[in-house]
Each structure stands twice: as structure tokens, then as C-alpha cells.
Amino acid sequence: MGKFKILEKLGLDKPALSVKEYQKMSRDEEREYVHNKYSFVPQSFLLSVDVPRRGTRITKPALQKLQGPDYVKTVRILFQWHHEDFTEEYGIPMYINLNDGTSICLALCPPNVGSPYTVDLIDDKFYLLSDGKVLEEVDFPPPSEIEKEGKTTRKGAPLTQIAQISGWCLMLIPNSHCQYWNYDQQCRFCDMDYNTRQAMRMGKGWKVRLDADDVYDLMSEALKEKGRWSHCLMTGGSNPKENFERELTQQLDLIRAIRKAGEPYEPYHMTVNLIATPYGEEGYKRLREAGCDAFGGYIETWKKEQWELVCPGKAEYFKYEDYIDRILEAVDVFGIGNVTAGFVIGTEMSPPPYGFAEVDEAVNSTLEGYEFLIKNKVLPIGTNWCIMPGSDFYKMGAVQPPLEFYAKIDIGRYRLMMEHWGGRLSADQMEWRFQAVGSYADWQRLL
Amino acid sequence: MELQKEIVDALRDPKKVKTLTTVDKDGMPHTVPIGSMTLLEDGNIAFMELLETCQTQRNMLNCCWFKKDVSILVIVDWAKGKVYQIKGSPYKFLYIGPIWNQFLEKVWKVIPEADPSGVWLITPHEVRSQEYYERRKAEEERRANWTTWMTLKGARK
Numbered sequence: 239m240g241k242f243k244i245l246e247k248l249g250l251d252k253p254a255l256s257v258k259e260y261q262k263m264s265r266d267e268e269r270e271y272v273h274n275k276y277s278f279v280p281q282s283f284l285l286s287v288d289v290p291r292r293g294t295r296i297t298k299p300a301l302q303k304l305q306g307p308d309y310v311k312t313v314r315i316l317f318q319w320h321h322e323d324f325t326e327e328y329g330i331p332m333y334i335n336l337n338d339g340t341s342i343c344l345a346l347c348p349p350n351v352g353s354p355y356t357v358d359l360i361d362d363k364f365y366l367l368s369d370g371k372v373l374e375e376v377d378f379p380p381p382s383e384i385e386k387e388g389k390t391t392r393k394g395a396p397l398t399q400i401a402q403i404s405g406w407c408l409m410l411i412p413n414s415h416c417q418y419w420n421y422d423q424q425c426r427f428c429d430m431d432y433n434t435r436q437a438m439r440m441g442k443g444w445k446v447r448l449d450a451d452d453v454y455d456l457m458s459e460a461l462k463e464k465g466r467w468s469h470c471l472m473t474g475g476s477n478p479k480e481n482f483e484r485e486l487t488q489q490l491d492l493i494r495a496i497r498k499a500g501e502p503y504e505p506y507h508m509t510v511n512l513i514a515t516p517y518g519e520e521g522y523k524r525l526r527e528a529g530c531d532a533f534g535g536y537i538e539t540w541k542k543e544q545w546e547l548v549c550p551g552k553a554e555y556f557k558y559e560d561y562i563d564r565i566l567e568a569v570d571v572f573g574i575g576n577v578t579a580g581f582v583i584g585t586e587m588s589p590p591p592y593g594f595a596e597v598d599e600a601v602n603s604t605l606e607g608y609e610f611l612i613k614n615k616v617l618p619i620g621t622n623w624c625i626m627p628g629s630d631f632y633k634m635g636a637v638q639p640p641l642e643f644y645a646k647i648d649i650g651r652y653r654l655m656m657e658h659w660g661g662r663l664s665a666d667q668m669e670w671r672f673q674a675v676g677s678y679a680d681w682q683r684l685l
Numbered sequence: 686m687e688l689q690k691e692i693v694d695a696l697r698d699p700k701k702v703k704t705l706t707t708v709d710k711d712g713m714p715h716t717v718p719i720g721s722m723t724l725l726e727d728g729n730i731a732f733m734e735l736l737e738t739c740q741t742q743r744n745m746l747n748c749c750w751f752k753k754d755v756s757i758l759v760i761v762d763w764a765k766g767k768v769y770q771i772k773g774s775p776y777k778f779l780y781i782g783p784i785w786n787q788f789l790e791k792v793w794k795v796i797p798e799a800d801p802s803g804v805w806l807i808t809p810h811e812v813r814s815q816e817y818y819e820r821r822k823a824e825e826e827r828r829a830n831w832t833t834w835m836t837l838k839g840a841r842k
Contacts, residue, residue, distance in 0.1 A: 460839065461838060461839030461840060462839065462840050463839065463840070464837075464839065464840050464841060465837050466837075466839070467837065467838050467839055468834065468835065468836065468837055468838060469833075469834055469838065500838070500839075503838065503839050503840060503841075506836065506837065506838045506839055506841065507838065508838045508839070509833050509834065509838065531833055532830075532833075573829075573830070574829055575829035575830045576830055576833070661827060661828065662827065662828065662829055663828075663829055664828060666828070666830065666831075666833075666834035666835065667830075667833075667834050669834065685828075
């Protein structure tokens with residue numbers, strides 16, 4: 239056995255190139271290289287990684303068409319997905335949909351940053367292009383009834399400001415401020431508070447902290463719309479005050495409001511996936527009792543020494559081993575398949591000592607973590623890293639990992655899931671229709 | 686394998702609709718209705734191919750040579766959603782003998798001008814009900830938490 243045991247076990251031991259080699263390739267050359275090396279991977283899976291990774295430009299005609307009433311305008315986001323948020327004049331959907339249904343995050347990117355793809359309008363249809371070459375016809379989600387009718391809470395706040403409202407999964411952000419930022423202890427990839435301040439400056443009118451009444455009003459309206467929603471996700475910034483009790487109490491209030499709004503629709507009440515601080519068994523029991531269906535904690539990155547550097551806020555309050563153990567504990571309360579552990583996939587390749595310098599050692603480390611979690615009935619999920627202004631890694635001049643890094647991680651995760659659970663388990667609480675920034679979710683369609 | 690009685694009865698009832706799906710060498714699917722399909726006493730499903738040069742015949746050969754399954758759809762009761770898919774492998778092609786004679790006699794009663802190619806025997810090895818609730822139950826059993834995450838929430842009426 240060689241240095242990278244899990245890569246060998248999973249048939250992923252054909253070495254990746256050195257990072258410098260990928261950087262010499264053009265956008266299409268790199269995608270073609272990966273496509274040829276892993277010819278069984280659908281092109282749409284690679285686009286799902288590469289389009290947000292490189293960013294997207296929208297031509298003026300396409301942008302104008304998107305302003306029409308047929309397309310959702312995503313107001314509420316947790317992190318920036320637009321390199322600089324220059325979207326105050328326009329409403330932009332969060333997702334691009336490929337013909338196979340794949341949801342891709344629309345990460346707007348100015349032409350002078352990186353090497354973005356283009357969305358253009360041809361014969362009144364949207365297309366994704368690379369250097370003028372059409373890759374695929376694409377589309378964008380239609381708005382919900384909530385958005386079309388301009389509905390508000392009882393207090394008069396537009397419901398579009400309460401949650402990210404696209405389709406299938408409603409995303410609630412209890413706190414758009416993470417208190418780790420107060421002490422410069424935010425995760426080094428994170429731009430949450432920068433993004434929130436930017437949105438506030440642009441007058442997007444978000445509620446930084448959600449309350450139960452707003453959430454009840456939102457859910458009561460959302461559930462009136464037939465066939466649009468399958469579940470909701472709650473996630474946002476941390477609040478370590480009173481040993482995270484304040485954070486937990488807020489989550490409980492919101493979950494109870496969601497369940498109350500669902501009462502007229504039993505058994506089709508909204509199910510809730512909460513991604514938050516791993517509160518431990520007592521906290522989990524309280525959440526379960528309130529009506530929470532699934533729980534996830536974001537580990538962010540697997541290697542202990544890197545975790546302590548990348549996540550100084552978490553490392554201040556938890557030992558690395560305890561953080562992971564607490565996530566494992568959640569399985570006993572929420573049940574098998576209902577517990578996830580998240581990663582910001584790509585930070586494994588942030589500048590050393592925060593990450594690894596080369597692809598295979600980074601992939602090997604992460605897949606070791608995945609296997610440990612999967613064996614312990616915790617499903618690894620993730621958000622592909624986009625390096626955004628306001629984050630420390632952006633300031634350090636970090637660059638995105640090569641496309642092959644993501645391909646290897648996703649193939650490895652799929653093979654581990656099949657090896658250990660044979661399709662019995664899948665993180666369907668974070669599934670492909672909604673999860674546009676985690677390409678693992680596309681692979682779950684094959685489990 | 687032993688087939689359920691209602692499938693056996695449907696296979697032997699010439700009024701029940703049956704289709705056959707085959708693939709060519711490139712995997713291109715091809716689905717046709719088969720009026721002569723029936724179940725033999727030995728458990729094989731048989732049908733008479735009417736045209737030696739047709740796509741189904743070439744595809745059946747492709748599936749026989751390269752060990753690819755074919756798919757048969759048997760509509761037991763359309764109104765009740767009772768439909769079964771049977772997967773099987775091409776086993777034998779007959780163009781002479783008692784089975785050929787039996788099929789030829791029946792076919793000529795319906796199409797006196799027919800010049801059939803032969804009779805294919807297909808060995809069934811998997812049956813799947815296509816009835817919605819049964820398929821759903823199977824998926825609910827296969828995937829943990831299916832009902833929690835895969836159901837649409839809110840108003841239905």
C-alpha cells in the first residue's frame with residue numbers, strides 16, 4: 239500500500255497533477271482533462287462544480303429577461319455568491335438549472351476576476367457558454383406564489399426577506415451574524431458578516447435575527463402553495479453566549495413555529511433539517527421534542543491541525559475530538575440517516591498551513607474523514623468553497639483548488655456510501671434540487 | 686422462476702397487452718407490442734417473430750449474443766394499475782419443431798399471409814410490479830427516511 243491508502247482502496251490512486259499544471263490549463267482544457275480522466279462522470283456533475291468555482295457572467299439580454307415575472311429573484315442569502323455583490327440593480331436567481339435538473343449555484347463574477355462562464359440569451363432561450371461555445375441550454379426557477387403576490391409578515395416585512403425562497407427546500411437563516419466575527423474568530427473562509435453588512439448597505443432589508451412570528455407567517459403562506467416544498471433547512475451564524483443556550487433557544491422557538499404552521503396540513507407538515515452547533519444529547523432531545531427532524535454540524539475541514547487554524551471560533555469552545563463526538567451523538571436522537579457532518583469542500587487546499595499543497599493528500603485526508611463518519615452513520619455533506627471578498631482566505635490571495643480535487647472527492651464519497659450502505663442511506667435532507675453548492679448532492683441521485 | 690398466477694394468466698390471455706423492449710448494439714431501446722407472447726409449460730416466455738429482417742429480431746440476436754436482458758411489460762389490469770415488468774434473457778430461437786408449429790398455426794389464423802422468422806424463448810428472472818403503491822413501498826424500504834424528505838409538504842387539495 240502506498241501513501242494514500244483510501245485513494246487506493248477506492249480506485250482513485252491514479253495521481254492528480256501538481257497544482258501548477260492545472261493552472262496552466264484554460265477553463266475548457268481543465269474540464270476536458272478531468273472529463274477524459276474520469277469519463278464515467280457526467281458532464282453536468284463537472285459543470286456543477288466548475289461553474290460556481292469559476293463564476294458566471296450574464297449578458298445584458300439574459301439579465302433583462304431574468305428581470306421578468308417568470309423568474310425567482312433570490313433576495314436572502316447566507317454567504318455571498320457574487321464575487322462582489324453588484325446586484326443591487328437586478329434580481330438574480332440563486333440557481334441555474336441544467337436539462338437533467340441539476341441545480342448549479344449562480345455565482346456572479348465580473349469579467350476581470352478569474353475565468354467565468356457566460357449565460358447568454360439565444361433565440362430567447364438561456365444557454366451556458368464557455369468562450370463563446372454553447373455547452374447546454376439552461377433555465378432558471380420560477381418565483382413562488384409568495385414572491386409573485388408580494389406577501390408580507392403581519393408586521394409588514396416582505397416574506398422574501400425571511401427565507402431563501404426558490405423551490406423544494408425553504409432555507410431559513412436564524413442569524414445572519416456569526417458571533418465569532420466579534421472577536422476575529424470567524425472561520426477563515428467565511429464571509430457571512432461581510433455579506434450581511436453589504437446587503438444591509440444595499441437596502442435589502444434583511445432581518446438579521448429571525449423570530450418565531452416571522453417564521454410562522456412565512457410557513458403559513460408557503461404551505462398554501464401546492465407541490466413546491468419538500469422540507470426546510472435552518473442554518474446560520476453561531477452564538478456561543480451562555481454556552482450556546484441562546485442559540486439553541488432561538489432554534490427551538492423557530493422549529494415550534496414551523497410545526498405549528500404545519501398543523502392544518504398533517505401529515506404533510508414541513509420537515510426541518512437544522513445545521514447548527516453540536517449541542518450534545520440534551521440539546522438534541524429538546525430539538526427533537528420541538529419537531530426537528532434532522533441535525534447536522536459543520537466540521538468544515540477534517541485534519542485536526544488545520545481545523546484549529548481554519549475554525550478558531552469553534553476551536554475556542556470545543557476540542558476537535560469533542561466537536562466530532564457530539565455530532566456522532568446526534569444519531570441516537572435523530573435516527574440513522576438524519577445526521578450530517580458538513581465540510582467547506584476545498585478549504586483542504588487553502589494556503590498551507592491551513593490546508594494541503596497538493597490534491598491527492600487533501601483528497602485522501604477528507605475521504606478518511608468521510609469514511610469514519612459514514613461508518614458511524616453520519617453522512618458527510620458540504621458546501622463547495624467559493625473564495626469571496628471579506629473572507630480571510632480571500633485577503634490571503636487563496637485560489638480555488640483544481641477541478642480534479644472535487645471530482646475525486648465526489649467519486650470517493652459516492653463509492654464509500656455505496657460500500658457501506660448500498661443506497662440505504664443518503665443525505666436527502668440536503669438533496670440536489672436545493673443544494674446547488676455541494677456537488678455531492680448530484681451524485682446522490684445515483685444512490 | 687415461478688411467476689404469480691395473475692401474471693401467468695395474463696401472459697396466456699391473448700387479449701392482454703404485452704410489450705417487449707430490446708436494445709441494439711449501441712444501447713438504443715426499441716419497444717414493440719407482441720400479440721403472440723405466451724408462457725410455456727417449462728416456464729419460458731415465448732413469442733413468434735414475424736419478420737426475419739426487422740429491428741426486434743436484430744436486437745434479440747444482439748441481446749442473445751452479448752448477454753443483455755430484455756424487458757417485457759404485461760398489462761394485467763390497466764384501470765387498477767396492475768402492470769408488471771418482467772426482465773429475462775433470450776434463451777433459444779426455434780424455427781422448426783412442435784413449438785414452431787403451434788405458434789405458426791395460431792399466427793396464420795390471424796394473419797394468413799405471415800412468413801414468420803421463428804419463435805424466441807425468453808427465460809424470466811425478475812418481476813417488478815409497476816403499481817404505484819407497491820413501487821413506493823419498495824423505495825420507502827430501500828431508502829431510510831424516504832417519507833420524511835421525499836414527500837411534498839403543505840396543501841394538496
